[in-house]
Amino acid sequence: MRPVLCNYYVTYRCNATCSFCDIWERPSPLVDLADVTQNLDDLRRLGVRVIDFTGGEPLLHPQLPDLLALAKERGFLTTVTTNGLLYPKRAKQLAGLVDLLHFSIDSSVPEEHNASRGVRCFDKLMASIETALALGEHPDLLFTVTNDNVHRLPEIYEHISYPNRLLLILNPLFAYNDLGGTLRAEVMQTMQAFARKPYTYLNPAFLSLRQAGGNDPAAPVCKAVSTSVVISPFNELVLPCYHLGLETLPINGGLYDLWHSDAVAHHRAMEGRHAACAGCTINCYFEPSFATSPGTPYFWQSLPSKVRYGWTKFLVQRLRTKVRGPRTAQLPDFDGPAFPAGDGASEMIDLPVLR
Ligand SMILES: C[S@@+](CC[C@H](N)C(=O)[O-])C[C@H]1O[C@@H](n2cnc3c(N)ncnc32)[C@H](O)[C@@H]1O
Numbered sequence: 392m393r394p395v396l397c398n399y400y401v402t403y404r405c406n407a408t409c410s411f412c413d414i415w416e417r418p419s420p421l422v423d424l425a426d427v428t429q430n431l432d433d434l435r436r437l438g439v440r441v442i443d444f445t446g447g448e449p450l451l452h453p454q455l456p457d458l459l460a461l462a463k464e465r466g467f468l469t470t471v472t473t474n475g476l477l478y479p480k481r482a483k484q485l486a487g488l489v490d491l492l493h494f495s496i497d498s499s500v501p502e503e504h505n506a507s508r509g510v511r512c513f514d515k516l517m518a519s520i521e522t523a524l525a526l527g528e529h530p531d532l533l534f535t536v537t538n539d540n541v542h543r544l545p546e547i548y549e550h551i552s553y554p555n556r557l558l559l560i561l562n563p564l565f566a567y568n569d570l571g572g573t574l575r576a577e578v579m580q581t582m583q584a585f586a587r588k589p590y591t592y593l594n595p596a597f598l599s600l601r602q603a604g605g606n607d608p609a610a611p612v613c614k615a616v617s618t619s620v621v622i623s624p625f626n627e628l629v630l631p632c633y634h635l636g637l638e639t640l641p642i643n644g645g646l647y648d649l650w651h652s653d654a655v656a657h658h659r660a661m662e663g664r665h666a667a668c669a670g671c672t673i674n675c676y677f678e679p680s681f682a683t684s685p686g687t688p689y690f691w692q693s694l695p696s697k698v699r700y701g702w703t704k705f706l707v708q709r710l711r712t713k714v715r716g717p718r719t720a721q722l723p724d725f726d727g728p729a730f731p732a733g734d735g736a737s738e739m740i741d742l743p744v745l746r
Pocket residue numbers: 405411412414445446447448449472473474475494495496533535562563564565566567570571572
């Protein structure tokens with residue numbers, strides 16, 4: 392099977408310290424442009440279609456627009472998820488280069504969002520929405536749903552996403568390395584009911600997997616290695632997935648050959664079969680796993696949500712912008728703290744850490 396997706400970690404550095412994530416704790420370089428160029432050529436040969444430039448916080452990479460341009464030139468679909476801290480300053484450089492842009496949101500209440508992210512960033516998130524809309528972009532709001540914030544769904548939808556006709560992605564919390572956690576049954580029911588509304592997206596197979604107890608190493612659903620190429624900021628292949636990270640193999644300009652090596656074949660044979668894979672529900676790998684498992688219930692459960700997402704994203708939103716032009720954001724009036732002016736990533740490192 393040819394991999395479809397590359398999770399390209401441009402750095403593990405982050406300007407936030409979210410409670411359900413530990414990536415920000417890892418010391419890390421920034422990926423090198425020449426390495427990325429070489430790897431993108433190899434990823435194309437491998438059949439990859441989507442490059443997710445991720446992190447850490449991908450907007451901390453000063454050359455992110457160049458990386459995206461390289462990917463676009465090679466015909467990849469590009470995706471970036473950001474906490475929004477740097478987006479207002481970098482938006483013009485990024486405009487037109489990100490096919491699927493996501494802004495992370497954890498609450499409609501500024502203090503709650505800031506507490507979850509560990510930094511005061513809610514007002515930057517709102518500014519990011521304003522800026523993106525003014526530039527004709529259609530960012531999705533990626534709401535990581537937990538037992539503690541699920542009750543904020545209606546407010547986020549009614550006050551932030553729907554008035555701006557932005558897609559609200561319901562991203563169920565997953566557990567790894569003693570972080571994150573599981574969702575209560577009634578929380579999943581709430582999500583499922585909510586996702587019938589227009590301009591929302593939830594892959595119901597994520598919830599079915601949770602109800603089934605997650606991945607079973609004896610009969611794995613996970614196809615992390617078959618479907619996803621994970622590249623670290625150190626220019627290594629990470630196997631079998633970022634979160635388990637059992638082995639890292641230096642790429643050294645030879646990604647194509649490395650992908651066809653015995654070491655990768657071993658990890659492919661073992662994907663989802665490790666003891667630590669029991670109960671796994673890490674969305675990043677199950678989304679492509681479901682999509683490439685035709686004939687399974689997870690595939691059929693995923694399909695309608697994918698079609699609905701594609702319809703809204705690539706037809707409805709684009710047509711609206713074509714007909715009406717860029718939108719002016721409609722956002723609630725929050726009294727957030729004022730932020731200092733400036734234009735570099737470095738100032739963000741000094742943001743007050745709340746925990
Ligand atoms: C790892 S972050 C990287 C991009 C960027 N730093 C951000 O937060 O938007 C990508 C997305 O994963 C989400 N995420 C992180 N840890 C998670 C977890 N344990 N369960 C579910 N989603 C998680 C984040 O909220 C974010 O929306």
